[in-house]
Amino acid sequence: MRQNRTAWFFLSPSLIILFIVGLVPFFYILYVGFFDWNAFSLQKGMHYAGLENYRRLVFDQPFINSLLLTFRFAVYAILVQLVIGYVLANLLATDFPGKWFFRVIHTIPLMVAPLAVGATWRLLTIPGFGPVPFYLDRWFDFEYSISANASQAFWTTVIMDVWHWTPFVTLTMLAGLTALPREPLEQALVDGANRLQVFWYVKVPLLRPIILSTVFIRLMDALRTVDEVWMLTGGGPAAATRYTGLYIWRIVFPKTDYGYGSAMSLLTLYFTILISWLLYTAIGQQRRGER
């Protein structure tokens, strides 16, 4: 009993901080979500609105579009990151000249702040001045404009995210690959499996917990993408890259619609938790299956 009290005593600073920075804002947003509160409304202050903000959300087509767009962005970005990350991890698991140099260079994007990533990509891709549109036009006669072409803007944000976060996926995959037991791989080779069969029937099942954990982390990141996309496209052209985080930002800050923005944040959090829970369950099932 005494030991228990000591444990709580040492845990208390972390719990207090967690309560202040995590739970208090959460409950505050939950509370504000039930109010009509716009700083520039004729009726000043907060006015109880019940579930009205949530009812509005259901019919808010731009919000629903932004949710779907965000999901699409996350799926494409994570899939590409997994493929490239796996290939690079395999490469880094072998020895080759200049490996250390490549590993350092490859990890640099991880160290750059998202805002700086967005600003850099904006400088690279800005129509009229950026080197990317300039050389695409000069060498391939290809018109590239992230401020006028919705599809190009979307894919540019995906590529930027891939550039930024693939090193993270590579590192987790590398950790998984180096920890794989050698026996099943050797046994499969002895049994006559080719490299593709070894990859698909042995490596992927063994790496599944690592892959799911990586997807879990990256998905949560991707669903709350704001800063780098905000710097690159500002959510445009029109709504082509207005992901949910950016949409919420527009509602809460420029529009100062705090009640509605809070409801929107909560619903997005709910979706994120739901998807994460599905992944978590999948990981749990895998582990139970292994036992």
Next chain:
Amino acid sequence: MKKLITLVVLLAVVSGFGLTANAQDDNWWATAAAPYAGVTLHGVSESTPPSNYAADVLAPQFEALTGIKVELEPTSWDQMYDKAIKDMEAGSGIYDFVYIEQDIVFSYLAQDYLVDLTQALVDHPELAAPDFNFDDFTTFIDDFKNAEGHVFGVPMEAFVKIYLYRTDLFGDPEIQAAFEAEYGYPLAPAATHQQHEDIAKFFTEYGEENDLDLWGTTVQAASGHSSSFYEFFESIAPTFGVYNWGINEENWKATVENGGQMNSDAAKEALAWWVSLLQYAPPESTASTWDEVAATFAAGRAAQGWVYGENTAWIASDPDRSQVVGQVGVAIPPLAEGVMEAAEAGTGYVGYYDGGAFGIPHSSKNIEATLLWLQFIGQPSVQPEWAAAGSRIVHDATFDDPLVVEMDAQTNGYYTLLQEQGYLFKGAPAHPFHAQVRSVVEPFIWQAIVGEITAAEALDQAAAAADEEMARLGYGQ
């Protein structure tokens, strides 16, 4: 000899008197600021040439005189609003003074965010600087007054969004002859929208034929930024006779069927015309906000266009930043029939009279010290150099200063136009829901820019959304 001695003595007396007066001024600031010496004032402003001048030049001068340090944070327009509004709404007191753009002041006054400066100076006569007088300011200060005439912001920048054109191109005899041969009238600054379009087309083709990075016009059409909303509703739509964003201020409605003008035929024609100019504009136009449009013109990439006047001075005179020094002309923007007459009669306007002031939030923790700072920047003595650096004038007397007269010549009459025809321009309408209605309208403008919907569809949907938003905020119900 006697006369010479008399002259020397006279000069000595006069200069001595001047020195004494200066010393007295300095003493006043030091005495008035003594209780606040060591205080640091924090402010936030949009990063504009006048704001940067205040941060880089005036703040150190003020600190040397008073011992009060001023930390002014010039940031992007979006961030400036975010920070200022959040601070004032929460009452956190992070900022002692905030930039109040002319278009947001009505919202701030409606929310009672700002300190009444007139009253504050009455309440603290010991802080009233001898050189500071609200009467020195141009009529632009009226935008920062309430119904009783009390001032809530000290103007620090004021300018018009002006039509700029390249005098070297417009004055080239060969180009003039080619233009006249093609269009049947002499090349001159555009007076009508058709002329603007003709000139834009002509110079775009001229750029292509001569392998130049030159296009016919600027367009501030960032397809995901509010600046495109502002260019359309504050600079373009008025030249077609659509004022106050097309919102009927008597019943707070935007749709034509409810008495508004936002989706009127004139507004639709204006938007269609403006969007059509993109074919004659540099490729960066759909990513251009206010700063980028000025940069485009300064880089010599456009023959004409609407540019915020605060940039005129550096574009016309700073060879380190501009490729078109000495080649900039200014004029009243092209207008539809009847707009000039309406502007002269005071029932309409030809474009946007922009600017801003510094005001003190109620939440400031150093109201008295900030009052001194705001008077310091509002003194006549600091105005001329500030005007030359930032193309802004807030005092009537500044127009006659030799420094400004010289800069006026370099800009081919920008300051004269501001002084003599500034009354034809108008600031943003006095809407207490400025950012809220803009937020619901601008997505439709962006869709029109990228061609997802037509101009007519955009304005029909925008007007309906504006009506709905105003009703939600409690206006026009």
